Amino acid sequence: MLNWNCDKELYPDGLPRCSLAKFSPVVLIGGALLTWGAIGAIICLGYGLNKTGMNDYFALGLWIVFDLSIIALGAGAFFTGFLNYVVGRKELKDVINAAVIIGFICYSGAVAMLGIDIGQPIRGWFIFWHANVHSMLTEVTFCITCYLGVLLVEYLPLILENRVAQKQRFVRLLSHNFHEFMFIFAGTGTFLSFFHQGSLGGMFGVLFARPFSFREGFLIWPWTFFLFIWSAIAAGPAFTTLIVSLTEKISGRKLIPYSVKMFYGKVSGWLLLTYIIAKTIDTLYWALSTLPRMGVTFHSLYAEGPYGLWLVWLELGLFGWLPALALVYPKVRKNPALLMWAMVLDVLGVIFNRFVFVIQTQAIPVLPFEKFMGYMFTIPELGIAVAVIGYGLLVFGLSYRYLPVFPREKELNPVEG
Amino acid sequence: MKPSRRRFLQFSMGAAGAFLFTPINWKLMDDVAIWTQNWSWVPVPEDGARAYTTTTCRICNGGCGIKVRLIDGKRAVKIEGNPESPINRGGLCAWGAAGLQYLYMDENRVPGPMKRDRVTGVRTRLTWEAALELAAAELKKAGGEGTAIVNGRKRSTMNGLIRQFAADLGAAHYCEPCDGGDVQKAASELLLGRPGRYGFDLERAQVILSFNAALLEGWASPVRMMRAFGTWMSGTEESRARLFQVDPRASLTASKADTWLPAKPGTETIVALAMANVMIAGNMVAPEAAGAPGFDQFKSLAEAYSPSKAAELTGVEADQIREAAEAFAKAERAVALSGQGHGNTPEPLSLAWAVLALNGLKGNFNKEGGVYLTPEPPGLDLGAGVENGSLLELAKGVAQGKEKLSALLLFESNPLFNGPDPAAMAELMDKTPLVISFSPFWDESTKKADLILPDLTYLERWDDVDTPLGMPYQAVSVTKPIFAPRHKGAPTGDVLAKLTKALGKTPPFAKYEDALKARVAKLQATGHGLAASEEPAAPMDLLGSGPGKGWGSAEEAFEEVAATGLWYNPSGQGDQVTLSFEKTLEVKPLEPKGDAQHYPYPLVVFDTARVASGFYANPPFVTKIIEDDFLLKKDIFINIHPETAHALHLKEGSKVVLESETGQGWVGVHLTQGARPGVIYLPAGLGHTTFDPTLKDKGLSGAAMVEAVEDPHNGQPLTFLGRAKLRKA
Amino acid sequence: MKQVDNSKLLWGMVIDLDKCIGCGACSVSCQAENNSPFKDDESDKLRSMTWLKIYRLHNHKEFPEYREAYLPRPCMHCDHHTPCVSVCPATATTKDEEGGIVSQIYTRCIGCRYCVAACPYHARYFNWFDQHFPAGTEEYLNPDVSVRMRGVVEKCHFCHHRWMLAKQEAAYKGEDTSKVTYTPACAEACPTGAIYFGNLKDPESDVAKLSKDPRAFRLLEKLGTQPKVYYLTSRDWVKEWSDNNMTDAPAAGGH
Numbered sequence A: 001m002l003n004w005n006c007d008k009e010l011y012p013d014g015l016p017r018c019s020l021a022k023f024s025p026v027v028l029i030g031g032a033l034l035t036w037g038a039i040g041a042i043i044c045l046g047y048g049l050n051k052t053g054m055n056d057y058f059a060l061g062l063w064i065v066f067d068l069s070i071i072a073l074g075a076g077a078f079f080t081g082f083l084n085y086v087v088g089r090k091e092l093k094d095v096i097n098a099a100v101i102i103g104f105i106c107y108s109g110a111v112a113m114l115g116i117d118i119g120q121p122i123r124g125w126f127i128f129w130h131a132n133v134h135s136m137l138t139e140v141t142f143c144i145t146c147y148l149g150v151l152l153v154e155y156l157p158l159i160l161e162n163r164v165a166q167k168q169r170f171v172r173l174l175s176h177n178f179h180e181f182m183f184i185f186a187g188t189g190t191f192l193s194f195f196h197q198g199s200l201g202g203m204f205g206v207l208f209a210r211p212f213s214f215r216e217g218f219l220i221w222p223w224t225f226f227l228f229i230w231s232a233i234a235a236g237p238a239f240t241t242l243i244v245s246l247t248e249k250i251s252g253r254k255l256i257p258y259s260v261k262m263f264y265g266k267v268s269g270w271l272l273l274t275y276i277i278a279k280t281i282d283t284l285y286w287a288l289s290t291l292p293r294m295g296v297t298f299h300s301l302y303a304e305g306p307y308g309l310w311l312v313w314l315e316l317g318l319f320g321w322l323p324a325l326a327l328v329y330p331k332v333r334k335n336p337a338l339l340m341w342a343m344v345l346d347v348l349g350v351i352f353n354r355f356v357f358v359i360q361t362q363a364i365p366v367l368p369f370e371k372f373m374g375y376m377f378t379i380p381e382l383g384i385a386v387a388v389i390g391y392g393l394l395v396f397g398l399s400y401r402y403l404p405v406f407p408r409e410k411e412l413n414p415v416e417g
Numbered sequence B: 001m002k003p004s005r006r007r008f009l010q011f012s013m014g015a016a017g018a019f020l021f022t023p024i025n026w027k028l029m030d031d032v033a034i035w036t037q038n039w040s041w042v043p044v045p046e047d048g049a050r051a052y053t054t055t056t057c058r059i060c061n062g063g064c065g066i067k068v069r070l071i072d073g074k075r076a077v078k079i080e081g082n083p084e085s086p087i088n089r090g091g092l093c094a095w096g097a098a099g100l101q102y103l104y105m106d107e108n109r110v111p112g113p114m115k116r117d118r119v120t121g122v123r124t125r126l127t128w129e130a131a132l133e134l135a136a137a138e139l140k141k142a143g144g145e146g147t148a149i150v151n152g153r154k155r156s157t158m159n160g161l162i163r164q165f166a167a168d169l170g171a172a173h174y175c176e177p178c179d180g181g182d183v184q185k186a187a188s189e190l191l192l193g194r195p196g197r198y199g200f201d202l203e204r205a206q207v208i209l210s211f212n213a214a215l216l217e218g219w220a221s222p223v224r225m226m227r228a229f230g231t232w233m234s235g236t237e238e239s240r241a242r243l244f245q246v247d248p249r250a251s252l253t254a255s256k257a258d259t260w261l262p263a264k265p266g267t268e269t270i271v272a273l274a275m276a277n278v279m280i281a282g283n284m285v286a287p288e289a290a291g292a293p294g295f296d297q298f299k300s301l302a303e304a305y306s307p308s309k310a311a312e313l314t315g316v317e318a319d320q321i322r323e324a325a326e327a328f329a330k331a332e333r334a335v336a337l338s339g340q341g342h343g344n345t346p347e348p349l350s351l352a353w354a355v356l357a358l359n360g361l362k363g364n365f366n367k368e369g370g371v372y373l374t375p376e377p378p379g380l381d382l383g384a385g386v387e388n389g390s391l392l393e394l395a396k397g398v399a400q401g402k403e404k405l406s407a408l409l410l411f412e413s414n415p416l417f418n419g420p421d422p423a424a425m426a427e428l429m430d431k432t433p434l435v436i437s438f439s440p441f442w443d444e445s446t447k448k449a450d451l452i453l454p455d456l457t458y459l460e461r462w463d464d465v466d467t468p469l470g471m472p473y474q475a476v477s478v479t480k481p482i483f484a485p486r487h488k489g490a491p492t493g494d495v496l497a498k499l500t501k502a503l504g505k506t507p508p509f510a511k512y513e514d515a516l517k518a519r520v521a522k523l524q525a526t527g528h529g530l531a532a533s534e535e536p537a538a539p540m541d542l543l544g545s546g547p548g549k550g551w552g553s554a555e556e557a558f559e560e561v562a563a564t565g566l567w568y569n570p571s572g573q574g575d576q577v578t579l580s581f582e583k584t585l586e587v588k589p590l591e592p593k594g595d596a597q598h599y600p601y602p603l604v605v606f607d608t609a610r611v612a613s614g615f616y617a618n619p620p621f622v623t624k625i626i627e628d629d630f631l632l633k634k635d636i637f638i639n640i641h642p643e644t645a646h647a648l649h650l651k652e653g654s655k656v657v658l659e660s661e662t663g664q665g666w667v668g669v670h671l672t673q674g675a676r677p678g679v680i681y682l683p684a685g686l687g688h689t690t691f692d693p694t695l696k697d698k699g700l701s702g703a704a705m706v707e708a709v710e711d712p713h714n715g716q717p718l719t720f721l722g723r724a725k726l727r728k729a
Numbered sequence C: 001m002k003q004v005d006n007s008k009l010l011w012g013m014v015i016d017l018d019k020c021i022g023c024g025a026c027s028v029s030c031q032a033e034n035n036s037p038f039k040d041d042e043s044d045k046l047r048s049m050t051w052l053k054i055y056r057l058h059n060h061k062e063f064p065e066y067r068e069a070y071l072p073r074p075c076m077h078c079d080h081h082t083p084c085v086s087v088c089p090a091t092a093t094t095k096d097e098e099g100g101i102v103s104q105i106y107t108r109c110i111g112c113r114y115c116v117a118a119c120p121y122h123a124r125y126f127n128w129f130d131q132h133f134p135a136g137t138e139e140y141l142n143p144d145v146s147v148r149m150r151g152v153v154e155k156c157h158f159c160h161h162r163w164m165l166a167k168q169e170a171a172y173k174g175e176d177t178s179k180v181t182y183t184p185a186c187a188e189a190c191p192t193g194a195i196y197f198g199n200l201k202d203p204e205s206d207v208a209k210l211s212k213d214p215r216a217f218r219l220l221e222k223l224g225t226q227p228k229v230y231y232l233t234s235r236d237w238v239k240e241w242s243d244n245n246m247t248d249a250p251a252a253g254g255h
């Protein structure tokens, strides 16, 4: 009979893993989504971007929304690194590896999607060669590529710590050395990440010819530059916690102490609260002062089509004030279910914010004689987005199965008797 | 190798360095990027010496001068208006600017002479010798009494050559699809006793009354009209000319006019008579009109239509009629004109007469800003004896077996698409064993022809265009071949000459070029005329600036006229006429065919500036800019008023079946306040079943939806008004 | 974004909407001059490449007071902090130092379409499809204008190739190339003479005078993009279409 645990030697030492049969759904689902994405990519690269739902009204579509969202949610990596190495919150070392893996998945997935999204992928490096330093997109691309390198360097030692790999003396030495330099990488990662999370926000804030997304600001940085960073670091840790909790539920093993989740809840809570205050002020200033001077009224931006005022209440209310106040309240953080739900709202909030800035900005006509337009993605287009989910599922699943991701896993799951 | 940190660092630095500084990967990256900049399937147009050839655009009979930019004399890359031609002064319409798409869309071009086996549908290419031999043999067999000729080519020497060919052939039937000009001649005979065309000095007019002439959508000489509109709109708001447009819908012209008088379709004559009423009642009438014979008779006719009475009948407010009439009467230079749509289709004779009468009351004949009774420029009077019969009667006769045809020749005519009754036309072509088409394009009728002797396009052949409709001065525009023919077509003029010889007769000219030279010689013989030149007189002082110097010899004249593309005589003398109101036409309401119960809504087929109404297939560049509430995918949109739509539970973009007595088809619905409630407006020009995919099977042909209404006064078929209904399934 | 000194030459356009009749000759002439492709079905206007798009406006009235007017919209060649140029990451679109024409470098564009999202006038068109020229039509392609490929953005460039040719001709004749004037294809074809083109900085030019005409207005003035295309109309309901609401608050855009 097939031995369902034939990959035993690869398991992190002393840690049990479920049988391959039980593990197979991860591979199957991940693989299926990746295939759908691959076919979508072949179609979009082969026949051209006319196979997507985008057009000259919606130049940026599902892929950019997805990119912005996963990069914001990948902020858990650099922020945990920042808190752990720079601020010195040592208890986060239990979750730093998971955070780095999630960060790596998000950034590599985002860069891959950008590769297909641009009309001439082969000329992608022109952004570096003919860089226009004034463009926010140049800043974004520079920082993301560098930070992806940093994440790779942070993820590499973890791979090298696989039991079989450690048998090679050279690999053992390499992974040991990496650990010593880790704080440099964490530092550079933090700086680069702050910068590109901000310039992603700046990308839309600078569009002074698009009243809906334009924001005045401080020197060359529109307020959205700061708001995007703020919302990313408010949602990143929450997202990391949710992924880890999900893995705990699936594997049936405790992976990180609840205190770490509580700590993340507290950090996310206070960051989200301060963010939502700033966001509310920004929205008011924009609606009451900036818009009129651009010849547009706040109301007119929500008058047409399905994107009505309810969007504002949803973003500020359900996804903003509610989870913020909840997470700031210790009683909530103590209750695992409430903690999870608050974090889910926090994560959905940042995704919703990115959606509004990309899709609603382009849906609302600026010229008075143009009509409101809707956007709908196509099957191949969706494929490439879900492929990143499949890719994440696979990478995180395999990392958990074969790499010592959670240092205190053995301790947290004592073997009875 | 003793593992140590230093050793490790050296190793990683070396690896990174190697990657960065080997040229291979950077070179590869650069080469691949360059590859994306030079994809083999992206054409790179060849450069070469640049030169312009002057000729005339002949997509419609507007007579506009054009310059074609050639590369190395081989490739035509751009058509521009010729600023030296006084007709269009460098301007173009959308089709003129897209002219090269007629020359180069190979899919639409008949490559050379060919015959088609009617049973199998198989076509075989022929050499010209074989094709002419076959044609001559077949025509001899068919004999004159069995032959019918349809000549869509008007206003040109070519018209005469085809008419002469019909005479030499002894063709029993010769039909020219109706020509609005005949209505003008009839109205002019009634009022002025002179059956001739007349033009309008619009450039200098201060007040213009337009009765349903789509002035800005292709009327008469479209670009000349658009330029005139440009002059009207120049200067301060006070000094500008004022345009009053009588129109059944908020057409473009109605929108741009100062005042739009929204008359119910078919009631314009009443509006004209009401204006006459205002002028007579306010004795704002020129002395020569008041003293003209029959004036009292006309006065009593006009008295029947006071502005308030007219308002009831036509839907136009009384004070609008008064305001227009007073402006027209008081202005120093004012003109009234009609000629619905493009101005060549027959309009109701009563309307043409009534509008001409208004000019009579104004006394503006042959005066600045008025009507010029310009005689036709001398031409070759070929085939004079050939009578013009009705194609519709012939088709019905053949359908009912009363007539038997053995040969049908089509010159620049596409009856299957544009004929007055397409079903009858189809039967006519089926029942006639030999159909010969001379079209250079794969239009519907040519697809069915048994023998095709394809002509060349206007850019590859000699041709001339007589004075465009509405021109106040004589003008003959000339086209010339800009380079050797692109395919194996041949000029129809030359082909007819060879056929005539083959039939044992002597053709008037061996080549069309010779006929053109003879025609220009006649123009030169008048001793007057100018060619298009560097500084054509500004429109304002063009007319009446003398008949021009003329040329010493016919050769000299031809050389300059061919080089510049135009002969014109700006003398502006019109025939002297005596005004008489004795022959008045009472107003008979124009009832469209089709019973009102079953088809409750009047259907108006209208023309727009963005669709060639079938004369030439719409070029892709122009089809591209047709709005998406006009043509969407395969559906053309009718225009109806929101109230009418609401009553039928229809909303913007719904799909319905438009049904009339003679045809039906799916259409989209566009709601516009520009449509009169209770009337359906259908754009003309689409509904082709051939040509390239940008046009094929798109929209619905107006010709099939409207049954011609006989004009009560002269029996001419009026094809702009019908009845229809809308239904869901 | 350093401000370029355009004291001597600044190309601009004035379109008189009283004269414009929406005939489309300008848009078609632009397509013919600039090798525009066409598809079998151009119904999807959001993927239909018309550098000079003609909008149809109306006066909101009921029958029979209803009126229509047309507004041709080329690229505005925005002069202040050009929205598209300021966002392009690969410097594939630049506002030329001399004359202020916003040009597009097709071989450098990576097709990220950020400029398309930035432009409020929708004057930029992305090549969603490979360009296809049916049999025979490759012959009529103009050698002065490069044919574009899939995956890059293209737009009206004030026919700058005609300026280059005019300068070459002047240089060949030994004349002063800085005094050269030229006419874009759309202005040349317009039958009503509604399109004027010239140097906004030359007080004698039509465009300079007309841009100060009381009838003059610009699209989305308040955004502060400083478009170099002016429109004229004597009908208020046409001018009201030029901005979202005509509040008199000062312009906010750009920094």
Ligand SMILES: Nc1nc2c(c(=O)[nH]1)N[C@H]1C(S)=C(S)[C@@H](COP(=O)(O)OP(=O)(O)OC[C@H]3O[C@@H](n4cnc5c(=O)[nH]c(N)nc54)[C@H](O)[C@@H]3O)O[C@H]1N2
Residues within 6 Å of the ligand: B060, B061, B178, B179, B180, B211, B212, B214, B218, B248, B264, B265, B266, B267, B268, B339, B340, B341, B342, B343, B344, B345, B346, B347, B348, B351, B604, B605, B606, B607, B611, B612, B613, B614, B615, B616, B684, B720, B721
């Ligand atoms: N581009 C192009 N130009 C052409 C042609 C072409 O096919 N394409 N054809 C040429 C030929 S052969 C001809 S005969 C002419 C076409 O002759 P036109 O006179 O142009 O005929 P249409 O414009 O098709 O006729 C429809 C016009 O009549 C108007 N109309 C509707 N109802 C009424 C009414 O009750 N009373 C009056 N008086 N008018 C009404 C409609 O508004 C519309 O403008 O054009 C010539 N020029």
Ligand SMILES: Nc1nc2c(c(=O)[nH]1)N[C@H]1C(S)=C(S)[C@@H](COP(=O)(O)OP(=O)(O)OC[C@H]3O[C@@H](n4cnc5c(=O)[nH]c(N)nc54)[C@H](O)[C@@H]3O)O[C@H]1N2
Residues within 6 Å of the ligand: B151, B152, B177, B178, B179, B344, B345, B346, B410, B411, B412, B413, B414, B415, B417, B418, B419, B420, B437, B438, B439, B440, B441, B442, B443, B444, B455, B456, B457, B458, B492, B605, B613, B614, B615, B616, B617, B684, B702, B703, B704, B706, B719, B720
């Ligand atoms: N509903 C409706 N129906 C109408 C009209 C209308 O306004 N409304 N107009 C009516 C009127 S007034 C007329 S005159 C007829 C016009 O109808 P026709 O006289 O049949 O002319 P068209 O159908 O316009 O097409 C002329 C054909 O000649 C071909 N052709 C083009 N150039 C040349 C050339 O150089 N040589 C030759 N030999 N052929 C060429 C083209 O393929 C084209 O299809 O339609 C009539 N039908």
Ligand code: SF4
Residues within 6 Å of the ligand: B057, B058, B059, B060, B061, B062, B063, B064, B088, B091, B092, B093, B094, B095, B096, B097, B221, B222, B223
């Ligand atoms: S009006 Fe007629 S002749 Fe003049 S450019 Fe247009 S199609 Fe050609």
Ligand code: SF4
Residues within 6 Å of the ligand: C015, C019, C020, C021, C022, C023, C024, C025, C026, C027, C054, C070, C072, C189, C190, C191, C192, C193, C194, C195
């Ligand atoms: S060519 Fe002239 S009149 Fe025609 S749409 Fe263009 S600007 Fe208007």
Ligand code: SF4
Residues within 6 Å of the ligand: C075, C076, C077, C078, C082, C083, C084, C085, C102, C118, C119, C120, C121, C122, C123, C124, C155, C225
């Ligand atoms: S109109 Fe659009 S494309 Fe043209 S310069 Fe302005 S922002 Fe750029």
Ligand code: SF4
Residues within 6 Å of the ligand: C087, C088, C089, C090, C091, C092, C093, C108, C109, C110, C111, C112, C113, C114, C115, C116, C152, C153
């Ligand atoms: S699509 Fe091309 S021109 Fe536009 S921003 Fe991207 S690289 Fe620049």
Ligand code: SF4
Residues within 6 Å of the ligand: C029, C030, C031, C033, C034, C051, C052, C074, C075, C155, C156, C157, C158, C159, C184, C185, C186, C187
């Ligand atoms: S200036 Fe040139 S590129 Fe721009 S719209 Fe006019 S013709 Fe086209």
Ligand SMILES: [Mo]
Residues within 6 Å of the ligand: B177, B178, B179, B180, B344, B345
């Ligand atoms: Mo006709």
